[in-house]
Amino acid sequence: MTTAIIGTGGIGSVIARQLASGGETLRLSSADTKSARTLAAEIGRAAVVAAGNRDALQGADAVVLALRFTVLKGVIEEIADPLTGKVVVVPSNPLTTDAQGNISRVLPKGQSSGEVVAEWLPTGARLAMAFGTLSANLFESSSNRSPEPAVLFYATDDDRAGEEVERLIRTAGFEPVKVGGIEQSGRLEVGGDLHDLIIGPAEARSLIGGA
Numbered sequence: 001m002t003t004a005i006i007g008t009g010g011i012g013s014v015i016a017r018q019l020a021s022g023g024e025t026l027r028l029s030s031a032d033t034k035s036a037r038t039l040a041a042e043i044g045r046a047a048v049v050a051a052g053n054r055d056a057l058q059g060a061d062a063v064v065l066a067l068r069f070t071v072l073k074g075v076i077e078e079i080a081d082p083l084t085g086k087v088v089v090v091p092s093n094p095l096t097t098d099a100q101g102n103i104s105r106v107l108p109k110g111q112s113s114g115e116v117v118a119e120w121l122p123t124g125a126r127l128a129m130a131f132g133t134l135s136a137n138l139f140e141s142s143s144n145r146s147p148e149p150a151v152l153f154y155a156t157d158d159d160r161a162g163e164e165v166e167r168l169i170r171t172a173g174f175e176p177v178k179v180g181g182i183e184q185s186g187r188l189e190v191g192g193d194l195h196d197l198i199i200g201p202a203e204a205r206s207l208i209g210g211a
Contacts (some may be wrong), residue, residue, distance in 0.1 A: 002027060003168065004060035006053050006075060008035045010136045011091055012066030015172065018143050020046040022171035029056035053079050062087035062133065062164050069094045069106060069113060076120045083126040087164040090117050091132030093190045105191075106208040114155055114185030126161035129185040130154035130169065130176075133195055142198050143173030151177045151204040153194050177204040 001024060008030040016026055016039055030036040033049070040047040040059040050056035053075060057063055059089050061084060063083070069073055069092040076083070094107040094116070114129040121127055133153050134142065142150040152174040156162045162178060169176035179187055179194060187194045194207065 001025065001167070002060050004050070004056040004062060004063040006030070006056055006079075007066035008032065008039045009068075010139065011062070011132065011139070012078075013039050014139050015064055015066055015091070015131050016047065016137045017043060018139070018172040020044075021162065021166065022169070022173060024171050025057070027056045027060055029053045038085075054082060057082045057086065060086075062089060062168065064089045064091065066091055066131070068092065068096070070096050072117065073120050076117075080122045084122050085126070086124045086162045087128065087158075088121060089128050089130050089161075089165055089168065090114075091130060092117075093132055096192060101135075101196055110186075112183065112186035113189060114182040118182050126156075126158040126164075127182065128154055128156035128158070128161040128165040129182065129188060130156075130165045131172075133188045133197075135196055138196060138198060148200040149173070149175040150198050151175050151201055153177050153179045153188050153204065155179050155182055155188060157181045175201050175204075177201060177208065179208055 004027045006029045020043045027050045028036045029050045036049045040049045072092050094113040096106050097103050152169045154165050166176040
């Protein structure tokens, strides 16, 4: 299977490495072309650098938009037409960083990134919020855990997106657990009760059931 990854920064590069190690073929695109080329060289034959964001979607079964939340809308507008019917996986947290390195939330309290992204996507795009529940270092260190896999939570309202994101989560070395529909995606974000939790499936389902 082939997945496009747009954005090869901290989280995008980790997602790419873990998917490739699980056997996924990748099409990479980034505003930083050098970063994408370096990542593709590191991964090897499983990854190619696309000519641009729209080109990255050619032949891809799904796309991961591993972008800062503040640039996400612009990229979605750029590639809107080919996103129709495509499974779109978004890990972005609704955060920004100022010149002094201070992190702040860019959405009002109570409004989740998933609800906002769903409004930005074209009709027919199949959205799942996933891969943003763990910071990059935890994502890398907790994948392929044994004997019990670590969980990655996801949220979606679309059955096809759910099937595809579960496949991708398992390919990356985790066990998928659905938290609910897109309206529940705030639980996955920085500050949410399910963010940065390294737990197994039984505990994860207990947390979901007790919510």
